[in-house]
Amino acid sequence: MNHPPHDSSPSYATYPWQPVPPPAPPPPRTAPRHPALGSHRDLRILRTAYRRQRRVATLTALGYFTLFLVLSGCAPALMNTEVSGGLTTGLLLGLVQLPVMCVAIALYEFTARRRLDRLAARLRKLAELEANRDHRR
Numbered sequence: 001m002n003h004p005p006h007d008s009s010p011s012y013a014t015y016p017w018q019p020v021p022p023p024a025p026p027p028p029r030t031a032p033r034h035p036a037l038g039s040h041r042d043l044r045i046l047r048t049a050y051r052r053q054r055r056v057a058t059l060t061a062l063g064y065f066t067l068f069l070v071l072s073g074c075a076p077a078l079m080n081t082e083v084s085g086g087l088t089t090g091l092l093l094g095l096v097q098l099p100v101m102c103v104a105i106a107l108y109e110f111t112a113r114r115r116l117d118r119l120a121a122r123l124r125k126l127a128e129l130e131a132n133r134d135h136r137r
Contacts (some may be wrong), residue, residue, distance in 0.1 A: 040126075046119050053116065057108040064100045068093050 072079055072090060079090030 040123070042119060042123055042126075046116065046123060049116055049119070053108060053111055057104045060104040060107075061101050064097060068097060 071093070079088065079093070081089045083089055083092055
């Protein structure tokens with residue numbers, strides 16, 4: 001049997017009045033040589049642009065649907081007005097909802113391809129160059 005020597009003390013305080021040893025100091029922090037990619041100005045611009053783009057597309061689609069619901073609930077006489085040949089305003093607005101969604105999606109893709117994909121590609125290339133530079137060291 002392997003017993004610890006008698007002069008060894010336990011790793012916990014045996015008596016409540018024993019002083020608690022101070023915690024070990026944290027290791028010193030070293031500043032990175034290069035700013036982190038997450039704080040990069042272009043990355044912030046990209047995040048902001050994506051956020052704005054999502055909001056515009058979502059608010060366009062949901063805004064039109066909300067308008068349709070509000071008109072259906074608050075202005076039933078307007079929604080029952082006949083436009084032509086038995087087609088009411090409510091039915092026409094309901095049918096126009098699908099093209100509005102398609103336009104919102106098309107605008108989202110167009111602006112993504114035109115603005116955001118270029119910026120994302122540039123950031124991706126910068127990140128690859130940075131990773132290759134750090135890997136060579």
